[in-house]
Amino acid sequence: MKHSAVFASAVIFAAGLLYVQAFVRVDLGGDGWIVTSNQTNTPVPGKVPGSMYTALIDQGLIGDPLFRDNDDNYVWVGDADWTYSRNFSVSSDVASSKQVWLICEGLDTVATVLVNDKVVGQSENMFARSTFNVAGVVKGGANTLVIHFTSAVREALARTKNSDYDIPRICPSSAENGQCHVNQIRKEQCSFSWDWGPSFPTQGIWKPIYIDAYSNAVIRDVSALVKKVNSQWQVDVDVYFDVDNVAEVKGQLNANIASLNLSLSQELSVSPANSSIKISLLVPTTTHVPLWWPNGYGDQPLFDLDVAFTSGVDTTTKSVRIGFRTVELVQDPVSNKPEQGLSFYFRINGIPIFLKGSNWIPADSFQERITVEKLRFLLESAANVSINSLRVWGGGVYESEEFYQLCDELGIMVWQDLMFSVSLYPTYPAFLSLVTTEITQQVRRLKSHTSIIIWAGNNENESALRQNWFHITDNYTRYYNDYVQLYVKTIKPIVTQEDSTREYLTSSPSNGKETEKEGYVSNDTSSELYGDIHFYDYSVDQWKATSFRIPRMASEYGVQSWCNNESLSNVFNPLDFSITSDMVNHRQHHTNGNTEMADEVKVHLNLPNSPDANVNFADFIYLTQINQAMCMRTQSEHYRRYQARLLADGRGLTMGALYWQLNDIWQAPTWASIDYEGSWKMLHYYARTFFNRTLISPYLLDADTLDVYIVLDGVPVTEVRNPADGTLSFKLSDNSTDLIKGGLSISEASEKLKAISGVSSGSLRVETYDYSSFQALHSETVTYNLKTAAESVYTKKISDLLSDSGCASVENCLLYLTATDNSGSLVSSTWYTLAYPKSSKLQQANVKIASVTSIDPYTFNIQVTTDAIALFVWLSLDNIKGQFSDNGFLLLTPSVQVQFHARQIVTADVLMSQLKIRSLVDVKTDVPIVG
Numbered sequence: 054m055k056h057s058a059v060f061a062s063a064v065i066f067a068a069g070l071l072y073v074q075a076f077v078r079v080d081l082g083g084d085g086w087i088v089t090s091n092q093t094n095t096p097v098p099g100k101v102p103g104s105m106y107t108a109l110i111d112q113g114l115i116g117d118p119l120f121r122d123n124d125d126n127y128v129w130v131g132d133a134d135w136t137y138s139r140n141f142s143v144s145s146d147v148a149s150s151k152q153v154w155l156i157c158e159g160l161d162t163v164a165t166v167l168v169n170d171k172v173v174g175q176s177e178n179m180f181a182r183s184t185f186n187v188a189g190v191v192k193g194g195a196n197t198l199v200i201h202f203t204s205a206v207r208e209a210l211a212r213t214k215n216s217d218y219d220i221p222r223i224c225p226s227s228a229e230n231g232q233c234h235v236n237q238i239r240k241e242q243c244s245f246s247w248d249w250g251p252s253f254p255t256q257g258i259w260k261p262i263y264i265d266a267y268s269n270a271v272i273r274d275v276s277a278l279v280k281k282v283n284s285q286w287q288v289d290v291d292v293y294f295d296v297d298n299v300a301e302v303k304g305q306l307n308a309n310i311a312s313l314n315l316s317l318s319q320e321l322s323v324s325p326a327n328s329s330i331k332i333s334l335l336v337p338t339t340t341h342v343p344l345w346w347p348n349g350y351g352d353q354p355l356f357d358l359d360v361a362f363t364s365g366v367d368t369t370t371k372s373v374r375i376g377f378r379t380v381e382l383v384q385d386p387v388s389n390k391p392e393q394g395l396s397f398y399f400r401i402n403g404i405p406i407f408l409k410g411s412n413w414i415p416a417d418s419f420q421e422r423i424t425v426e427k428l429r430f431l432l433e434s435a436a437n438v439s440i441n442s443l444r445v446w447g448g449g450v451y452e453s454e455e456f457y458q459l460c461d462e463l464g465i466m467v468w469q470d471l472m473f474s475v476s477l478y479p480t481y482p483a484f485l486s487l488v489t490t491e492i493t494q495q496v497r498r499l500k501s502h503t504s505i506i507i508w509a510g511n512n513e514n515e516s517a518l519r520q521n522w523f524h525i526t527d528n529y530t531r532y533y534n535d536y537v538q539l540y541v542k543t544i545k546p547i548v549t550q551e552d553s554t555r556e557y558l559t560s561s562p563s564n565g566k567e568t569e570k571e572g573y574v575s576n577d578t579s580s581e582l583y584g585d586i587h588f589y590d591y592s593v594d595q596w597k598a599t600s601f602r603i604p605r606m607a608s609e610y611g612v613q614s615w616c617n618n619e620s621l622s623n624v625f626n627p628l629d630f631s632i633t634s635d636m637v638n639h640r641q642h643h644t645n646g647n648t649e650m651a652d653e654v655k656v657h658l659n660l661p662n663s664p665d666a667n668v669n670f671a672d673f674i675y676l677t678q679i680n681q682a683m684c685m686r687t688q689s690e691h692y693r694r695y696q697a698r699l700l701a702d703g704r705g706l707t708m709g710a711l712y713w714q715l716n717d718i719w720q721a722p723t724w725a726s727i728d729y730e731g732s733w734k735m736l737h738y739y740a741r742t743f744f745n746r747t748l749i750s751p752y753l754l755d756a757d758t759l760d761v762y763i764v765l766d767g768v769p770v771t772e773v774r775n776p777a778d779g780t781l782s783f784k785l786s787d788n789s790t791d792l793i794k795g796g797l798s799i800s801e802a803s804e805k806l807k808a809i810s811g812v813s814s815g816s817l818r819v820e821t822y823d824y825s826s827f828q829a830l831h832s833e834t835v836t837y838n839l840k841t842a843a844e845s846v847y848t849k850k851i852s853d854l855l856s857d858s859g860c861a862s863v864e865n866c867l868l869y870l871t872a873t874d875n876s877g878s879l880v881s882s883t884w885y886t887l888a889y890p891k892s893s894k895l896q897q898a899n900v901k902i903a904s905v906t907s908i909d910p911y912t913f914n915i916q917v918t919t920d921a922i923a924l925f926v927w928l929s930l931d932n933i934k935g936q937f938s939d940n941g942f943l944l945l946t947p948s949v950q951v952q953f954h955a956r957q958i959v960t961a962d963v964l965m966s967q968l969k970i971r972s973l974v975d976v977k978t979d980v981p982i983v984g
Contacts, residue, residue, distance in 0.1 A: 145193030159260025304364030345376030393703030394582025448474030831858030
């Protein structure tokens with residue numbers, strides 16, 4: 054048995070008793086645990102943090118839960134009750150301390166805790182820390198710790214039976230293949246399944262567990278809020294103490310930001326009735342403080358704030374990392390006409406920011422398997438395609454410290470949902486008490502993170518209530534009152550009390566201020582004139598810009614595709630690789646999802662019909678990824694184009710596009726852009742273009758008019774009002790005065806203006822190609838000088854474009870567009886087919902990998918050749934993990950070089966042997982190539 058302790062050796066004698074004078078922590082994590090169930094009683098070695106699933110996996114008692122239909126085969130695991138137990142030893146000094154506490158940072162979920170066969174407490178919230186007084190229970194030498202968990206599935210059912218009325222959503226859809234009543238307990242909601250993930254209702258100790266021993270008082274939590282008050286930076290520090298069983302503890306508090314040469318010392322007294330203190334560190338106005346900026350706007354400097362409390366020789370310390378930035382959610386009238394609604398956008402350091410982003414779900418069904426390396430890979434993958442924001446979705450978990458630290462470092466702004474999703478919830482006193490503890494603890498834990506910009510009470514519950522998703526018309530008033538009780542009367546005061554620097558929205562989507570005005574459940578929860586929307590409509594043509602709404606912000610929108618074919622190799626048997634296989638249907642948790650994807654594909658592409666089932670399925674996967682990438686490209690560009698436009702009906706000024714979703718929880722068809730195995734899907738490669746700092750965005754304004762926008766990002770814009778009608782617009786900042794008014798220093802404003810001057814003007818070149826030739830039929834160049842961040846710079850009738858180029862028809866040709874700055878350097882490029890590929894006259898391109906050369910053990914140049922223009926050229930590998938510099942691309946020249954960045958050491962020969970390449974014409978269909 055192993056455990057570790059942190060302590061100082063000073064001890065004192067008092068009244069014949071030996072007390073530890075210094076703080077001691079005994080870590081109870083790691084090995085040494087035994088896991089048993091009420092069904093088998095077979096002891097299984099376990100680890101902490103961990104769950105019963107991973108304990109069984111590690112001992113070979115169950116296979117991979119993600120393999121084939123093991124989510125069905127292992128339902129018994131979630132139905133059983135499990136017990137975690139271990140022996141541990143402490144010194145007599147620790148055992149005789151005045152204060153001895155068992156701290157459980159996360160018990161999942163309903164648990165009874167015993168020390169030396171004595172019940173010391175219970176826990177029933179996965180999201181809250183539990184503390185148990187074990188003074189006089191823990192003894193010097195050997196001790197036992199036993200934690201009995203109750204099946205979350207059976208507990209949820211029992212609470213439902215005890216409820217006075219039904220609280221939907223009762224069960225997930227049959228396609229989701231999950232468990233019921235998860236809204237009855239405070240647990241990761243998607244652990245009972247979702248339409249993109251399996252049901253694995255975990256039990257276990259999912260966060261650190263330890264014993265703290267001390268004499269009087271220790272720091273339990275430290276949080277900090279950075280704000281600007283009268284042009285001076287101020288750091289408000291909240292320090293929370295554990296102090297019990299004593300009347301008063303006196304000591305000295307020291308707070309220090311060493312890199313800013315900033316410190317504060319203060320004598321204080323704490324007691325059980327007064328167990329927290331707020332102090333403020335004022336940064337001298339003469340001290341230069343570099344600002345934290347979102348990804349693409351500048352750097353992300355972070356500073357260590359160290360806090361120590363000393364009472365006698367008993368000292369505890371805590372540290373947090375902070376950044377200096379201001380954040381505002383701006384909801385102001387967009388004109389003098391009230392019916393045109395309110396704006397909805399974020400200012401960071403006084404500058405309006407367009408949110409380019411995605412949505413985050415739990416990265417694994419088993420939290421203990423999520424490593425820092427995996428988090429870093431996923432978040433760096435986001436930052437590397439110019440994503441500057443992520444919404445932590447409300448059906449998962451409040452993420453780990455490492456997650457938020459990485460977001461801080463990478464400049465990824467976080468929209469933080471609270472963990473309530475697509476359900477109504479109980480509001481009896483004990484449940485609200487659990488919620489109160491949860492929200493208080495989580496906001497205190499997270500609010501120091503610079504990356505977090507907003508809190509939202511739930512995911513889609515306002516929409517569910519107003520749009521009657523759960524068929525509750527007869528009892529609407531009861532459920533409405535419950536909704537207000539939970540998100541407005543209970544949660545809202547906690548968030549606003551704990552964090553004065555960020556806004557709290559009761560739901561996402563919501564109408565923001567308008568939702569409040571309408572009693573917190575708005576009449577139209579998907580209004581384009583207020584707040585944020587979620588957009589899903591699989592019946593419309595999502596390669597056509599006119600299919601989409603024009604909101605203030607789109608915080609969810611998406612289309613499904615299958616994960617990469619290679620990513621299924623570990624979870625499918627050979628016969629499963631068929632469109633009609635049971636496993637393909639089992640893996641699809643979205644109702645009619647596979648049929649829906651096929652219907653979407655065939656609007657733009659010809660469906661595959663290879664006689665080889667494996668080939669046919671691989672082709673189908675490839676086509677679904679093309680469709681997803683193009684749908685998300687079209688919709689994301691649509692939102693970016695509208696950031697500086699306000700239509701006569703009040704729509705426009707769209708200031709955010711967060712597609713659903715970034716990551717996966719298993720190998721399946723989902724909305725993700727990165728699959729569970731860490732392979733980028735075609736969508737993620739396309740995000741690099743549609744979220745590019747300089748975007749060229751061609752689209753059809755109408756059936757015969759091409760319109761091309763240049764859209765900029767990473768440059769400061771300024772709000773401007775038309776004096777005649779009060780209409781709001783955003784213009785590129787052209788003088789430092791506006792920026793200085795927004796809070797920037799003179800030097801910072803100067804740097805931002807330099808950023809604008811380099812990209813706001815340049816030239817756009819539009820080339821027309823026939824699919825039959827590598828030579829452009831026609832080329833046209835226009836110059837542009839942008840006044841706003843998104844402007845139309847080229848408009849032309851398609852009929853005129855065909856006439857000028859000599860192209861026979863829209864089916865024969867495509868466009869290639871490039872933008873250069875005033876020095877002639879390329880800043881962006883894109884391509885646009887004039888007709889959907891299924892009707893285009895493509896040539897039978899013979900696409901090959903000509904060579905692979907090594908730059909270093911991780912980086913390779915791949916030479917790709919073709920004898921004809923090829924669409925959606927896709928490179929893939931069986932077992933080697935890494936990313937290509939481009940993929941799913943247009944091959945417009947006989948040869949192109951693509952770079953591959955491996956995540957493991959590999960040779961060029963091995964890479965060459967695994968590389969596969971294909972283009973659209975390689976898919977066997979009923980329709981012959983017509984070129």
